[in-house]
Amino acid sequence: QVPPDEPADGGPADRQHYGVTLAVLAVAAMSFALLQTMVAPALPDMQQELNVSTSSITWVLTIYLLTASIATPIFGRLGDIYGKEHMLLVVLIVFALGCLLSGLSHSFALLVAGRAVQGAGGAVFPLAFGIIRDEFPAERVATGIGLISATFGIGGGAGLVVSGVLVDHLSYEWIFWLGLA
Numbered sequence: 001q002v003p004p005d006e007p008a009d010g011g012p013a014d015r016q017h018y019g020v021t022l023a024v025l026a027v028a029a030m031s032f033a034l035l036q037t038m039v040a041p042a043l044p045d046m047q048q049e050l051n052v053s054t055s056s057i058t059w060v061l062t063i064y065l066l067t068a069s070i071a072t073p074i075f076g077r078l079g080d081i082y083g084k085e086h087m088l089l090v091v092l093i094v095f096a097l098g099c100l101l102s103g104l105s106h107s108f109a110l111l112v113a114g115r116a117v118q119g120a121g122g123a124v125f126p127l128a129f130g131i132i133r134d135e136f137p138a139e140r141v142a143t144g145i146g147l148i149s150a151t152f153g154i155g156g157g158a159g160l161v162v163s164g165v166l167v168d169h170l171s172y173e174w175i176f177w178l179g180l181a
Contacts, residue, residue, distance in 0.1 A: 018136055022144050025128040028092055029148050032121040033155025035099070035179045036064065038163035039115075042172040049172070050108045059112050067119025075123030079130060088127045095121035096180055103176035114176070125152070 039046070039060050047057040071091075079087035094117060101114030125148065132144035166174045 018140055018144075021131070021135065022147060025124075025131065025144075025148055026151050028088065028124045029128055029151040030155045031179055032068075032095065032124050033152045034159040034162065035118060035121070035175070037156045037159035038166075038175045038179075039064075039172075041160055041163045042167045042175055045167050045172050046111070050111065052108050056108065060115050063112050064115045064119045067116045068122030071120040072122040072126060075120065076126035076130070079123075079127045084127045084130045084134065088124065088131065091120055091123045091127065095124075099176045099180035103173050103180060105173070118179070 043057050043060065046060060047054065050057070075087050075091050098114050098116070098118030098120070101117060102111055103114075105111035105114055128148045129145055132148065133141055136144050162178070163175055166172075166178065
């Protein structure tokens with residue numbers, strides 16, 4: 001039986017708009033990468049507003065990375081079984097729900113729960129790589145994977161700057177509203 005994300009002939013799927021697909025994948029990857037680092041500069045504000053200890057507030061970072069490390073291989077495998085595009089949509093919905101929870105949080109427990117749910121977004125990367133590998137022509141695969149990989153670094157760096165601006169002018173919750181958008 002042919003996996004759901006491959007055509008019956010086994011070759012790359014006929015996709016006319018590789019650029020659009022790549023842009024969607026890049027935005028999804030950028031969202032995860034931004035939220036990975038955006039909370040770091042905001043931790044002191046979160047700690048003060050939520051009235052928690054320094055060791056407790058670090059869970060906002062830790063839980064995100066922990067759930068990402070667990071969810072990434074699970075969703076990647078589910079993508080192999082049920083289709084990478086379908087699992088990417090599920091992952092993005094779960095990620096958005098985590099952003100919503102975190103954006104609405106006014107308690108430490110809800111913030112950590114939201115960040116735990118957001119961690120599922122880590123599966124964006126293997127799913128995006130798989131979609132590119134399966135659907136792009138061979139001559140575009142390396143460029144596509146390179147661009148998605150670059151978004152991880154770019155998002156990480158940009159997240160530090162954007163976070164500072166948001167926290168200085170608005171509040172830490174806006175970090176998550178940006179991720180939701």
